[in-house]
Amino acid sequence: MKSMDYLASIIQKISDWPLTDIKLEEQNKEYEATTFSLANRSFRSRRGKKTTKKLGYFVVFWEKDAELKNKPYDFYSAPDKLIVTIFDENKIGQFIFPKKLLAEKNILNYGKNKGKMALRVYPDWVTGLNKIASTTQKWQSPFFIDLTNNWDLQLLKKLYFS
Structure with a gap:
């Protein structure tokens, strides 16, 4: 899987710890x-x-x-972080969302919030968004890193481990 291979190459640069307990989630394998x-x-x-019909991923x-x-x-059963890797022609990036943020944004089932089963993400390179998408991009932006030309290893460590 391209996204896990890419993620593993990032981990080799930012951590001495190995990836463990790797499990494929069959129900969402197309992602x-x-x-x-x-x-x-x-x-x-x-x-x-x-x-094809909407901007973002x-x-x-x-x-x-x-x-x-x-x-x-x-x-309560969600992992600590959700990573969404984007490959788009010559552009590459990752969102690394903490689960607390996903609960605050009503994405995880938590308390009275039922949660969502899908999400659209908007890397910084996506422009021309409508007001709602622009608002979403704004809260997502601090958790996004553009990896197209170089890797900010300090930012990657912060996003993965803070």
């Missing part, structure tokens, strides 16, 4: 869905998909409940 652990932290990884994250119905991830 290269994976969970893993690193340095006592848990992660969920996805590859964002470019769509689409990503899903859901699981099956006891009745085998799709449901959003739950805050």
Whole structure:
């Protein structure tokens, strides 16, 4: 999987810890869905998909409940971070979202919030957004790193490990 291979190359540069407990999430495999652990932290990884009708990149994250119905991830069982890797022609980037933020943005099932089963992400290079998408890009921006031309290793460490 391209996104996990890329992620593993990043980890080699920013950590002495190995990736462990790597598991493919079959229900979302078209998004290269994976969970893993690193340095006592848990992660969920996805590859964002470019769509033809809307700007940005689409990503899903859901699981099956006891009745085998799709449901959003739950805050209490969610990994510490969600990583969304973007490959778009010559552009590459990653979003590294902490689960607390995902709960605050009503993406994880938490308290009275039912959560969402998908999300659209907007790297800094996406322009011409409508007001709602622009607002979303604004809160996502601090958790995005453009990896197209070089890697800011300090920022990567901060996003992965803080």
